[in-house]
Amino acid sequence: MTLSPAARAAAVAALVNPSSIAIVGASADLAKISGRPLKHLLDRSYAGRILPVNARHAEIAGLRCYATIASLPEAADLAIIAVPARDVAGSIVALGMRGVRAAVIFSSGFGEMGAAGQALEAELVRVAREAGVVMCGPNCLGFINAFDNVYATFSQYADGETGAGAIAFVTQSGAFGTAIAALARQRGLGLGYFINTGNEADLEFSELMSAVIEDPRIKVAAGYLEGVRDGAALIRLAERCRALGKPLVLTKVGRMAAGARAAASHTGALALEDAVFDAVIRQYGVLRARNEEQMLDMLEVLAHDRVAGGNGLGIATQSGGAGVMMADRAEELGLDVPRLGAATRERLAEVMPAFGAAGNPVDVTGQFVARPELLREAVIALMDDARVHIGIVWLQLMTAHVSTLLRIFTEIRDRTSKPLLVCWVAAPAEAIRRLRGEGIIVYPAGERAVEAAAALMRIGRFRQQANAEGRPLAGHRFSPPRAVRAGVQPTVDACGWLRDAGIPIAAAALARDEAQAVALWRRSGAPVALKIESPDITHKTEVGGVLLGLDSAEAIERGFRTLTRRAIDAAPGARIEGVVVQSMATGHLELVVGVKRDPVFGMIVMVGFGGILVEVLRDVAFRRAPFAPEEALRMLGELRMAALLDGVRGRPGVDRVAIARMLATLSEWAAAAEPVLIELDLNPVLVGPDGPVAVDCVMVLDESGEPARQSAVRDP
C-alpha cells in the first residue's frame, strides 16, 4: 500500500511528535548508537510509550523488550531503526505489516557507500513505499523534539542541555549540523526541533521542515543545505512559512564553482546553479545566511517577537569609530541611518555631554558610566524618532558596571516597542548571560549586529510585499504552445505565440522566395530585417544569416539570395525554409531576456543587459515563473547596471514598468508552457521610448509536433 498524501502528512506529523516509539535493534549498552536514544528518552522523561525490540533481551533499562516487530503491543507512531544496513528493508516490511507508519533510520551503508549502497537504498525506498512507511534517513543522526522530550537521535548534541526554544533547525549534514546546534546552545538559543535528514531517501528537508513549522511553539525555521532535489517542495515550504509569519533562514554551501563541484560529489544532489537558488529563495521571502555564524546571528534576533516597521536604523555608541563602522555596513545592506528629527535632536541635546555627538550615530561617550540616565535617555530619544525602526547600542568592556547596564537596557526595552539590539564588545560573560536571561538581544561585534538588523528589516519588507502585492496567475491565462516540431520552433510561430500572449515582439513573416520577401517588405511600408530560417540553424548571426535595414526591392532580392547562399555555405545540408521578413524595431538600450528549465525549480526567467555586458559582467537577474510585475521591478533593480535604465550621459531613461510588465507576462506564459518549453531566448530585446520589443526569438520545445507542418505566413 502506498500512503495517500493525507496519510503521509499524518505519518510525518506523528513522526516528529510520537505518542509511542519502537526502537528496533535497541541495545542494552546505552552508550552505543543503538542504545543512546533509549537513554535520552528515559533521562528526559519522554511521556509516551517506549518499546524496545531485541530478541536477545526480555527487558532493557527496566522496560519490557519485544522479540520481534510483529510482537509489538501497538502500532507505534515512530520506529527508530539501528540495525545493520542489510536488515533495514526487512524491518521496514515488518513495521508496515504491524501498522507502523514512520521510521527514522540511523543505519549507514546506503547511498553514501558507492554503487552497491545506492542499489540497497533504491530497494529500501521501493520496499518502504509498498509497506506504507515514511522514512527519515538512512545514514542520519535522527532528530530531537525538545518540547515533547522526543530524543530519537544519537547525536553528540543530545549529550548536553537542549532547552526547547522557538527555533526549528533541520540539517542535511550530521557533523556540521551538530556543530551548529552546539553553537546555538552556547548562545542560549533553544532548538525546539533538531532534525538531521541524512541521505533523504524518502523524506527530504522540505517535507520534514514543513511538518515542524506547523507547531505553534516554533517561531522561526532554519535549515542547513548541501543540495536541493525537490525545488517545488522548498517553495511550498517558503510560502507556508510566509503565510504563518515564521521567517525561514537557509545556509547552503556550494556558492562558487569549486564548492558546487565538491558539493555535488559529496551529496550526490544536483549541482544547483547558486545564482538561481539565491534568486528563487529570496523571491519567496527566505533569508540566506552565508555561513553558520550569520545564521545564528539572524536566528538570535528572529526568535524574538518584535518586527521592524521600516529600514531606519538608529545607532548609539560610546565610540565614534564603531558608529562609523556600523553606518558603513548599514549602507551596504540597504539599511538607512536617518538624520534624526528636530524634536529628537533637541531631546538629545538636553542629555548629551558637550563632546558627544547628537547625530545618528549618537556618540554618548564613556560618560554614561558616571551618569547612567544619560545612556537611557539618549537611547530612548533615538528609539522614539519616527524615522528609526530598529535600534543598536554599542558598548565595550564595562566589567565593573554590568548590573547598572542590565537595568538600563531593561528600562529602555520596556519603554519602546521597536526592536533593540545590544552590541557589547569584549563583554564579561556574565553580562551576556544576564542580558539574554532578560530577553535582550546581544551581539559581540558591531557589523554582526547590523547584519542581524538587516535580516529583521528584510523580513518586515517580505511581509509588506506579501500583503501588498497580488499573486501572479500561474498558467491560468495561457495554454502551452503546441510544438510545430521537436527542438527549435519556426520563428514565425514562436513570435506569434508570444505576441498573442501580449509580449511585445517585432512582427515577422516567412518568405519562401524573393518575390514573397519583396511583397512582405512592401506591405510593411518600412525598412525590414531579413533572417535565414532553418530548423538546423539556431544561431543565425553565426552564419551571417541576418541583414538589417533593407528598404528597396533590389536590396530585398539580393538579401534573400545572400542569406540563402551563406546558409548553404556555412551549414551544408541544412534545410532552408526561407527567409523571415521582420519589422525593424528601435531602442537605444539592449536587454537579453530568457527562460530556461531549471532541473530543481522549473521555469526560470532571466533578464540582463545585452552585448558584452552580459558576457563579461554576467549582469543578469533570475526569478522563478510566474511572478508579478512588482517582482519584475525588483529584478531590474538588482542589475548592477540598473542605472542605465534611468539614462546616463544624456540618453533618455526607459520605462521600467513597461519592461516589468513584459517580464511578468512572459513569466506567466512560461509557467503555462512548462510541460513543453525547454528554453527561450529573446536576444536582443530593444528598449526605447515606446517600451521593450523583442527582435529575435529562439524557442526550443521538447514535444514532437506534427511532421513538417507548414507555418502560417503572418503579416509583418
Next chain:
Amino acid sequence: MTLSPAARAAAVAALVNPSSIAIVGASADLAKISGRPLKHLLDRSYAGRILPVNARHAEIAGLRCYATIASLPEAADLAIIAVPARDVAGSIVALGMRGVRAAVIFSSGFGEMGAAGQALEAELVRVAREAGVVMCGPNCLGFINAFDNVYATFSQYADGETGAGAIAFVTQSGAFGTAIAALARQRGLGLGYFINTGNEADLEFSELMSAVIEDPRIKVAAGYLEGVRDGAALIRLAERCRALGKPLVLTKVGRMAAGARAAASHTGALALEDAVFDAVIRQYGVLRARNEEQMLDMLEVLAHDRVAGGNGLGIATQSGGAGVMMADRAEELGLDVPRLGAATRERLAEVMPAFGAAGNPVDVTGQFVARPELLREAVIALMDDARVHIGIVWLQLMTAHVSTLLRIFTEIRDRTSKPLLVCWVAAPAEAIRRLRGEGIIVYPAGERAVEAAAALMRIGRFRQQANAEGRPLAGHRFSPPRAVRAGVQPTVDACGWLRDAGIPIAAAALARDEAQAVALWRRSGAPVALKIESPDITHKTEVGGVLLGLDSAEAIERGFRTLTRRAIDAAPGARIEGVVVQSMATGHLELVVGVKRDPVFGMIVMVGFGGILVEVLRDVAFRRAPFAPEEALRMLGELRMAALLDGVRGRPGVDRVAIARMLATLSEWAAAAEPVLIELDLNPVLVGPDGPVAVDCVMVLDESGEPARQSAVRDP
C-alpha cells in the same frame, strides 16, 4: 628649540621604552586617571625610575614625589601628563626646560571640544615644538609597552593580564581600541605594544608605529584608523614593515559614503576616498581587515613564524559540507584548492575509510575518533603534497577527545614546516586554550580560517613581489612641466610634454585660422579631428567642440567655422585661441586614464574602462605614483571588466603589457610633476592592435605661468 629629525626619532624611541617616567599631576588615589599609571607601574614592577610630580604630596605609594617639574632629579625619558587642559601647555614648557623630550597627554578638552578646544590644541602644538617635546595625545588613553612593563595608561585594558606578545597595536580610537585589545586578550594574543594616539596633535599613528616596529620582539603590526592625515608617513611605515618582513594589518572605518561622512565629522580628519586608501595600502603590501574580528583572525596566524610558499590550500574535514563551504570561500579569496598529486592520493587511499573522500577537501569523517592515526596520517599526506602550501583541519565538538586531538595536532605540526590552521567549531574551551598553549593556530569557524589563510598567502605574495620587482624611479627621469598659465594648459603643450615623456598620445597642433588648419591636415596626410581650443572651455564635447574624421579642405574650413561658432554660442566671452588639429587614432577598446592629487597620498593614477562603464560601474583602479609596470598589470587585473582586454565576441585582445608600460611611465611623470600637477585626464585612451593612444588630454597645473605666452605650433 625645534628637535632635529634624529633627535625627534630618539625622543619617540625613548617615549615607548623609557628608562624613567615622570607623572605630572600624579594622584595619591591610585584609582583615579592620574593615579592609575603609577599603580600599574608598581604592580608590574617597571624597572625604570618613577618620578611623581605633585606639590601637595611629599610621597605617593612609597615613592618620593616632586613639587615641580623643575625639581625633577633627572630629565625623564617620558612624562605622563594628567592635569586639566588649561595647565597642559605650561607643563610642556616646564618639561622642555627640564630637558624632558617626550610626553603622553591624557588630558581631554582639546580638539574634540569645539573651536575653543581646537585653539587650545593649536597653541599646545606651537608650545611643544618650541619646547622640543614630542607628544602622544592629548585626549588619549596612553600606551603600554608590555615587554618592559611600561604602563603609561589609564585604559581599562590594563586592569587585566596583558601578556607581552609579538603584536604591536596602535589605535586612533580609545574606546574601540580598548575593546580590540580586550578581544586580543580573550584569544590569548599578547600585545607587546598597545598605543592610543588620541587627537594626534603631534605624533600620528604612523610615527608611533614606526618606532615600535623596530623592536625585534615585534613580529606583526596592527592599526585601527579612523582617518589619515600624513599619507607619506603611512607609506614609509608600510615600506619599512615590508623591509623588516613584519606584516602590517589595518582596519579603517569609513568605507562607504555615509560612514566616511560620519568619520570626517567624528575625527576631523580628511575624508579620505576609501577606494584610493584601499588601493594604495595594498600597493605597499598592507593587509586590510574589514573589522576587528577579521583583524584579530589575521593577527592570530601572522604572529606565528610559518610563511606560505604559494596559494595552494589543503583542507581536511570531518564534514563534507564544511569542506564545500571552505572551498567556496577559498575560491572567492584567490586561494587554490588544488587537485592532489597521485602519490598523495595513494597515501590517502591507504588510510581513509571507504565512505570518506580522498580529494581536496579530504573528508576523513568522524571515524578518527576510533582511529586517531587516520586523522594524523591523512593530514600529513595532505600537507606533504607539493601543491599544498597551507593546511586547514576542520572538526567539531569532540568534547571527550581533547587530549587525543591535542596530541595528534602537535604531531602533525612537528611533521610539516607548512602553516597549519585548526578550525574547531563549538570546541570545548579547554581545547582552544591547550592548542594555543602548544602554539597551534585555532579558529572557531571555517570561513574565518580560510580568510586567515588568505592573509598568509597575500603576505607571502607581497614578499615575492618585493623581491622580484624593480622599484620605479620616482621623478629621476622627468622634470616637472613648466606651466604655460595657471589652470588648464594648452592642449598642444600638454600633449607635447606627455609625448616627450614617452606616453603615446595622438599628435596635435594648434591652428589659429582656417588656412593653418587646412595646412596641418595636408601635412598629416590622413583624416584629422578638430577640437576647439580655449582656456575657458575644459570639456570640449559639452559645447560640441569636437569634430572627427575630417578629410577635405572644405570640411576642415567648414569645421573650423562650426567649432568657433559653437564655442561662442555656448560660452560667450570665452577666449578662443584657435582649433587643435589632431591625428585620428584607432582602437576598439576605450579606456580612461587620469592623475589626481589626493590630499593624503599625493599623485594617484587611475585607469578604467571608458564610456558608460566608468560612469555606471565605476570600474576603475587606483595606484599611487610612481609604480612599476608589474604593478600596472595588477591594476588592470583588478578591473571587473578586465576580460574585455583579452577580447570577447570575436574582438581581438589587446596588449596588457603595452598599457601597463604607459601607466607606469605616466606614474613616473606624474610623480615628477607633483609640485605643479593638480589633475590630468586622458579620456579616451583608445587601445587597438598597436597599443594604447591617448586622444584627448586635459591637464590642470597650479602654478602661474608667464602671462598669456603663445604656445608653439607643433606638427600633427
